[in-house]
Amino acid sequence: MSSSYLLSMSGSSARVQESLLAARLYLDMHDWNDVRKKIIDDNLFQLNAVSSRKRISQEIVKRLRHLSDSEAEFFASAIGDDRYAMLWIAICRTYQFVQDLSEQVIASRYEHSMSDFPQEAYDVFFEEQADIHPELARMTDLGRKKMRNTVLRLLVDCHLVDTDRKITPLRPTSAFREALGSEHAEELAVFPGKVF
Known part of the structure; x- marks a missing residue:
């Protein structure tokens, strides 16, 4: 389960x-x-x-x-995409739903040459997860809408999707990957495109 x-x-x-x-x-x-x-x-x-x-x-x-002390230190002084990438890691570690969406929908669509993130893609993912996670199935329509809007806002704020729902891959530096460490290398899967 x-x-x-x-x-x-x-x-x-x-x-x-x-x-x-x-x-x-x-x-x-x-x-x-x-x-x-x-x-x-x-x-x-x-x-x-x-x-x-x-x-x-x-x-x-x-x-x-959810960030280690060294990750927090990196984030505190990071600029550009390094900053957004580390914050996205913190958000994904906090919310498994966001992590799963980022990996299974955002990154996957981009990998398969689909450069947009339409509402339908979110809704299909939500319904699939609601079959597995009863806490999603119990949400009211208003609750679902608020959550969808919040997730989209987070994606836009962290520069993974633009306001036109186009996927915009982050390009963090190698210092970001080093800060994340080899033990968390699998978390790079939440990012569309190749993260070096």
């Missing part, structure tokens, strides 16, 4: 700049709970509502916790 998908994607977007800020704080504090508290108490994300500060900081910390 397959493990359950984690579906609580409360961040709604990748929030790249906020994620960088959190990672840099972590490298100073080395405690994710302290990082989250400082973000909320000092309003480092400049959000008016305390509830928003709590929700968004929780989401970002939840994702970044």
Whole structure:
């Protein structure tokens, strides 16, 4: 039996700049709970509502916790596609659904010379997974729509898909692959195109 998908994607977007800020704080504090508290108490994300500060900081910390210290260090100083690639790794490690979609649909379509990511491709994948994962089958139509929009926003924010739903492969440097390490080489499968 397959493990359950984690579906609580409360961040709604990748929030790249906020994620960088959190990672840099972590490298100073080395405690994710302290990082989250400082973000909320000092309003480092400049959000008016305390509830928003709590929700968004929780989401970002939840994702970044999946990076090793060396990966977080790489992410904190990375630029360009290296930055987006490491953040995508953190998101995929947090949400198995996103990882499976990225590998089985986005990367696969690109490999088979299909350069777009139409809504139908997402919907077919969702229905296939709903047969395996009852937590997906139980979602309301509204919940499904919100999740689809969130996943698309994450893909766009991390530069894997553009706003026209065209697949846009990342081109991280060899330093990204080295930061990921040979023990995580299989995770490169979430990226469309060859990642060197």
